[in-house]
Amino acid sequence: MDLLDWHRGRLSSRRLSVLLKHLPRDSNTVRALHGESAEWTLTDHLLAAAVDHLAVANWMFLSVNRDEDGEAPERPQPVPRPGEDVEDEAEAVTERAQTTPEELRQFFR
Incomplete structure (x- = not known):
C-alpha cells in the first residue's frame, strides 16, 4: 500500500483511517505514538x-x-x-x- 495513493485520489480517507487504526502493535507508527506502552x-x-x-x-x-x-x-x-x-x-x-x-x-x- 502506497500512502501517496491518498494524495492521488486512489485511496479514500476512510480507508486510510481504517488502515491506521488497525496497525499492528509492533509497527513504527504505533510505537511513535504510544511509546513503549504500545508493546x-x-x-x-x-x-x-x-x-x-x-x-x-x-x-x-x-x-x-x-x-x-x-x-x-x-x-x-x-x-x-x-x-x-x-x-x-x-x-x-x-x-x-x-x-x-x-x-x-x-x-x-
Missing part, C-alpha cells in the same frame, strides 16, 4: 498486577509470621510498567499501603 497488552498489565499482588501477600505473610526480634522483610518492588518511572510507582505503592508490619501483626493476633 504491553491487557494480558501483560494483568499479569504484572497479579505478580505485584502475590509479592505483597507473601511479604505480609512473612511480616506477620516472623520472629519479633528478627529483621522485618523488605517490601517488594512492583513490576516496572512501560511509561512509568520506577521510583514514582514505588512511592505510589507505599502511599496506597500505609499499613505497617506491626499493625498487620496486631490485626492477625
